[in-house]
Every structure is written in structure tokens, then in C-alpha cells.
Amino acid sequence: MASKEARVTETPVLEFERPVVELERKIQELREFAGDSRDMQREIRSLETRVAELQQEIFADLTPWQTVLLSRHAGRPFTLDYISRMTAEFTELHGDRRFGDDPAIVGGFALFDGSPVLCVGHQKGRTTKENVTRNFGMPKPEGYRKALRLMEMAARFGKPIICFVDTPGAYPGVDAEERGQAEAIAKNLEVMAGLPVPILCAVIGEGGSGGALALGVADRIVMLEYATYSVITPEGCAAILWRDDDKKADAAAAMKLTASDLLRLRIVDEVVSEAPGGAHRDFDATARNLTVSLRHHLTELRRLSPGELQEQRYQKFREMGAFVESTERPESR
Amino acid sequence: MAWYKRTQDDDEVAGEKRSVPVGVFTKCPGCRETLLTADLKANADVCPKCDHHFLMGTRARVALIMDEGSFVEVDTRIESLDPLGFRDSKRYPDRVRAAWRQAGTPDALISGWGTVGAVPVEAGFFAFEFMGGSMGSVVGEKVTRVFERALERRVPALIFCASGGARMQEGVLSLMQMAKTSAAISRMRQAAVPLVSILLHPTTGGVAASFAMLGDVIVAEPKALIGFAGARVIQNTIRQSLPPGFQRAEFLLKHGFVDCIVHRREMKDSLTRLMRMLIPTDTRATAS
Numbered sequence: 292m293a294s295k296e297a298r299v300t301e302t303p304v305l306e307f308e309r310p311v312v313e314l315e316r317k318i319q320e321l322r323e324f325a326g327d328s329r330d331m332q333r334e335i336r337s338l339e340t341r342v343a344e345l346q347q348e349i350f351a352d353l354t355p356w357q358t359v360l361l362s363r364h365a366g367r368p369f370t371l372d373y374i375s376r377m378t379a380e381f382t383e384l385h386g387d388r389r390f391g392d393d394p395a396i397v398g399g400f401a402l403f404d405g406s407p408v409l410c411v412g413h414q415k416g417r418t419t420k421e422n423v424t425r426n427f428g429m430p431k432p433e434g435y436r437k438a439l440r441l442m443e444m445a446a447r448f449g450k451p452i453i454c455f456v457d458t459p460g461a462y463p464g465v466d467a468e469e470r471g472q473a474e475a476i477a478k479n480l481e482v483m484a485g486l487p488v489p490i491l492c493a494v495i496g497e498g499g500s501g502g503a504l505a506l507g508v509a510d511r512i513v514m515l516e517y518a519t520y521s522v523i524t525p526e527g528c529a530a531i532l533w534r535d536d537d538k539k540a541d542a543a544a545a546m547k548l549t550a551s552d553l554l555r556l557r558i559v560d561e562v563v564s565e566a567p568g569g570a571h572r573d574f575d576a577t578a579r580n581l582t583v584s585l586r587h588h589l590t591e592l593r594r595l596s597p598g599e600l601q602e603q604r605y606q607k608f609r610e611m612g613a614f615v616e617s618t619e620r621p622e623s624r
Numbered sequence: 625m626a627w628y629k630r631t632q633d634d635d636e637v638a639g640e641k642r643s644v645p646v647g648v649f650t651k652c653p654g655c656r657e658t659l660l661t662a663d664l665k666a667n668a669d670v671c672p673k674c675d676h677h678f679l680m681g682t683r684a685r686v687a688l689i690m691d692e693g694s695f696v697e698v699d700t701r702i703e704s705l706d707p708l709g710f711r712d713s714k715r716y717p718d719r720v721r722a723a724w725r726q727a728g729t730p731d732a733l734i735s736g737w738g739t740v741g742a743v744p745v746e747a748g749f750f751a752f753e754f755m756g757g758s759m760g761s762v763v764g765e766k767v768t769r770v771f772e773r774a775l776e777r778r779v780p781a782l783i784f785c786a787s788g789g790a791r792m793q794e795g796v797l798s799l800m801q802m803a804k805t806s807a808a809i810s811r812m813r814q815a816a817v818p819l820v821s822i823l824l825h826p827t828t829g830g831v832a833a834s835f836a837m838l839g840d841v842i843v844a845e846p847k848a849l850i851g852f853a854g855a856r857v858i859q860n861t862i863r864q865s866l867p868p869g870f871q872r873a874e875f876l877l878k879h880g881f882v883d884c885i886v887h888r889r890e891m892k893d894s895l896t897r898l899m900r901m902l903i904p905t906d907t908r909a910t911a912s
Contacts, residue, residue: 461833467853469879472853473832473833473852474837476833478837481838482810484807500799504800522799532793533713545712558797608807612761612804613704613761616701
């Protein structure tokens, strides 16, 4: 695996990350010239402390829009990066047995803490070529139907399901509509609600609307610190409600789409810390944190019977929503 | 009162935006005939010349479908909150209040029970005139209650959909209504309680991608716009023009995603026939 420093220089840098990255470059240069010089070493150490402080300062005060940018960061670990770090013996399975295989969703069985689980998730690409293949992580109906086929199989054989959510949204295209994008998503919602095995969902990057939710009807929903989850992209919301694409930062703030917002709204059960400076700065550390979280939730869920799982999952979603009901005029049948 | 109610899409045949006819005369966007609005109303807001289906007021639709005097509206006291403190050019609570005044209903769904052709049903009718029929917490809760009551009473559920999708002003809570309503359908399915969804113009976004597409039987009105992604979004993605008739009811019929297209005037009879055949046989024997 590439070293931490190498990754920093390879991946694209967001505007607000730049001060940190530039300082790190300077440290690297200094190191090359430093040799055994005590003064230089001291200088490097103090700069390193400064980097950590700077990073903490910047990340303590991120705007929702900056979080959106982080959740979409091209250097972020994707589903397969987590699967390879968190599980063993991952065996990818393909195809929906109806139309085709959608590379924007990956799935297969693997060992998590030594026992078999189904892993399924949206998959983005890192290079342009990969992104063309993966369609930028935007699934078509066959992707959702593949996920459904695998989840139903997992249920049949009593295996827990771990879903990784990371998509800008379901693919908006003519072919996707022809093959029933709406029906494919809807079917996943219905079937996931009733599966008799534990379902965990980890929102690892972008939780884009219905395309994300189609892998999101779970007993426990955890979210990485800089992931987002929303009903529409901030760009889409700005275009519709503000009639101005430039208001995307305002829309991002108004929609309450960060992990801490969603914890407050009681949509997610836990926010999982990322490596300092974001998951892209240290894949391994972030994957370790996620493993600890999912292990904890899965252990609890394994104690429940299929009936209890179904009932609790039903009630979990049943209670989502915010409304008042006055009882001044009670209705009678 | 105006002689004509002019709308921007008067000249656009089968345009995206359809209006409810008001004024003495109404020009049909389908055949460009000038119609007496009274004639149009007498014909269930369908053009007598070319069968163009105008948008229909929700109360009028309830009256058209439900047996006279049978409909008992329920859940009328559920009102939305402002969980996000949402504000665009207007505050969300102000938007809701304005919509309430204009549409005469506190949110975008009218629900209740009654009979259709003497068959007892639980029914929900989307009020498109209320914020484009968008689904937030109130609509999600009311739709779920329609399904849960149907399940409890073991009677068919009818859901008349006309919605732009999930309501942005309630953020991810709106998104979660898709899961909540679909979970209720999962239980109906297990218990063999029939669901018929009727797709009106337009049925898109999060409503399409949940209960609208989960009916045991899915019926659509002619030329209704039905789909997941908006045409403009698709056009921006693929950067080419869309095929003619794209996302219309007829397009979905051809691709296998709706069971039948039914003319508005025949809707009640069709639904009655359907439900009589769908009611599980054993249930019917014990119910009478």
C-alpha cells in the first residue's frame, strides 16, 4: 500500500485542505535536506505539530458544503476498499439474472469476524476510465435488482447483510427509466423491510436520495463523520427552490445533510469517526473504526430472532417523520 | 371572472404543466378546441373532443371514485412541523400555510375509508394542488395509516398518486417516508391484502420509487407523466433529446411497468371490477 505521504500528493486537493497539504509538502522537502541536523529535526517536529493543529482548526469548523465536497472526495475509500480491509475471502457475485450486471453496485459473500456475511454497496471509480465503467457509482435498475437477488439469497441462508452506501443517486437516463428505475428502487425498499436477517447500513460517502435508500433499509444505520445523506443533491435543491445553481452551499446548509445533523434527527444510529483530515488521509484507520462500530451493532442484532428483527426494523422506520396531531375532534369509525 | 383562463402552456400539446380548468371557457391543450368549462366539469375534466385529461381537483376525484356518501375522511388533524428550520426564499411553515389556504387541505393527501362499487376500501388521494403533491412526514404518515388500516380490516387499499416526489423542505425525513410506506406494503403483501395504485399526472421521484410502483395492480390515466428522474435532469445527463412519449403512461405500459391505462370516466368501474377479483377468496367468505 502507498504510504500516507504519497497518497496526499497523488489525490486531488480541496481548496480548504490546501494549507495543510502545502505545509506537509514543505516538511517533506525539509526532510530530504535535513540529514542529521538537530535544528532541522526540531524544525520538522514543530511543523508537524503545526500541521496537526491546522488540520484540527480547519476540520473543527467545516461548513455543510465543505462536508459535501469531502463526502465526494476523489481520494476517499470506496466500498471495495472497505470490504478488502474489513472482511476476508470476499467473493464477488454478478448479475441480476434478468438483464445484466451493473458495475455501479458490487456484492458478494465474505467473512466478517470469521463468519459469513453478504456485503453489497455502491462502487465509484477512482480514475476516469474506472468511473466510466462504474458510471460514477450511479446504479441502473439491474444494479438494484442484483442487490435484491443477493440480499434475498443471504436471507435464505441466514447470513447478515452489510450495505455500503456511496452514490450521487440512481442513474438518470433513458435506459434506466425504460427498465423501471422507480420500480427497482421501490422493490428493494419493500423487500429489505421484511428480510429476516440482520441488516447493517454504513453511509461511507454520498448518500444520494432514493438511489442510496435502496440499500438503506437496515436495522442499524451508521454514518462516517464526513459522509452526507440527503433527499436531493444540494445542486438539485438549489436549482429547484432557489432557481439558482450557485446557491448550492445555502441548500446544503438548509437540508441538514451531515452526519451530526442526521444523528440529531434520529435517522442514523451512530457517527463513526474518520481518520484526522478525512477518510482519504488514512484508509486503514477509517476502516478499523467502521469495523469496531459494525461489530458492536451486529453482535447486538445477532441476539434477536427473525421476528424481532422484522418488528424492530418496521418500528424504526415507522417512527421516522415530524408532525403534530391534535386530538380535539377525535374521529370514530 | 375571466372568459379564458390563460396558461403558459395553452399552445403546448400535452404539455408538462396541466391546469385545473377555471373560467367560462377553457381551451383544450390536446386538440385546441374551445370548450365550455361547465361541459368539461360534467365530463370529469376530460375533453369531450379529444379525451385530454385535465388535472382534476382532489375533492372532485374523491366524489368521482367513492360511492356517494360513503367516504369518511380521517387523519385530518395531522399537520407538518418544520424539523429542519428550512428556509429558501420563504420559510417552510409559511409555504405550508399558503398551500393550505390555496388547496383547502392541511397537506398533500386526503385519506379515509368508504366503498367503491359497494366494495369496502381504504383510500388515499394525493392533492397535487398542495405543494405539487410532495411527500413529507405528514403524507408519509397518512399513506402508512391507509395501508395499516387496510391490513387491520383486511380490505383493499387504493392509492391515487399525483406527486412531484419527496418534499425537499423536510430533507432526509421525506426520503425516509419512502421506506416507511414501503415497509407497510411489505406487511400487506405478507397478509395478502390487495393494493391498487392509480398513477395520475404526474407521478415522479420518491413517490414513484415507493408505493406507486408497488401496487399489486398498477393503473394509470392516459398520458400521465410517470418516472423516477425528471426529464430535465435526464436531458442534462445524456445531452440529447428524449424520445417522443418518454415517461408517459403509454411508454410504461409498453415497457411493462403498468398493468393498464384507464380513462378517467371508466376508472371507478374498472377499479370495482378489479377489486372484486382481487379480494382473497377466503377473506370474502368470512367478511360477508
